[in-house]
Amino acid sequence: MFVPKKVKFRKQHKLMSAMHRPATQKTTVSYGSVGLKALEGGWITSRQIEAARRTIARSLKRGGKMWIRIFPDKSVTAHGNENTMGGGKGAVDYYVAVVRPGTVLFEMDGVTPEVSRAALKMAGYKLPVTTRIVIR
Numbered sequence: 001m002f003v004p005k006k007v008k009f010r011k012q013h014k015l016m017s018a019m020h021r022p023a024t025q026k027t028t029v030s031y032g033s034v035g036l037k038a039l040e041g042g043w044i045t046s047r048q049i050e051a052a053r054r055t056i057a058r059s060l061k062r063g064g065k066m067w068i069r070i071f072p073d074k075s076v077t078a079h080g081n082e083n084t085m086g087g088g089k090g091a092v093d094y095y096v097a098v099v100r101p102g103t104v105l106f107e108m109d110g111v112t113p114e115v116s117r118a119a120l121k122m123a124g125y126k127l128p129v130t131t132r133i134v135i136r
Contacts, residue, residue: 002046003095004073011089012075019043023100029136031067032107034116042129043096044105046072052123056106059119064110070097099129 019041029035049072056066072095079090099105106123108116117133124131 023102032109035104035107036120039130051126067107072097
C-alpha cells in the first residue's frame with residue numbers, strides 16, 4: 001500500500017470543497033498512450049489504488065508499462081466507537097488521494113488497445129469515482 005514516508009503535519013483538516021472543482025493539473029495523458037480519467041471528485045484510499053494497480057498489472061502480464069499519477073498524501077483520522085466528545089482528534093487511520101474531476105489516475109503503454117481498454121475498465125470498477133478511458 002502507498003503511504004507517505006514523511007509528512008510535515010501528522011493530522012490534516014478535512015477540506016471537502018476542493019474535490020468538487022475541476023482539475024487543473026494532471027488532466028492529459030502525458031506518459032503513456034491510454035489513460036483512466038476521473039469524471040467526478042472524491043477520496044481514493046491507498047487500498048483502492050493498490051487494488052486497481054494489481055488489476056492492471058495482472059492484465060499486462062509483463063508486457064507493457066504502467067504509471068500511477070495519484071498518490072495518497074492526505075491523512076484521515078478515526079476515533080473509537082465509545083469515545084466521549086472532547087477527547088481530541090483521533091489517530092491517523094488511513095491515507096487518501098484527493099481526486100478532482102478530470103484528473104488522470106493511471107496510464108499505460110506498450111500493449112494492444114484491446115488489452116489496455118480491458119485492464120483500465122476492470123481497474124475502474126475498483127475505484128469509488130466514475131471513470132473514462134482516454135487516449136492520447
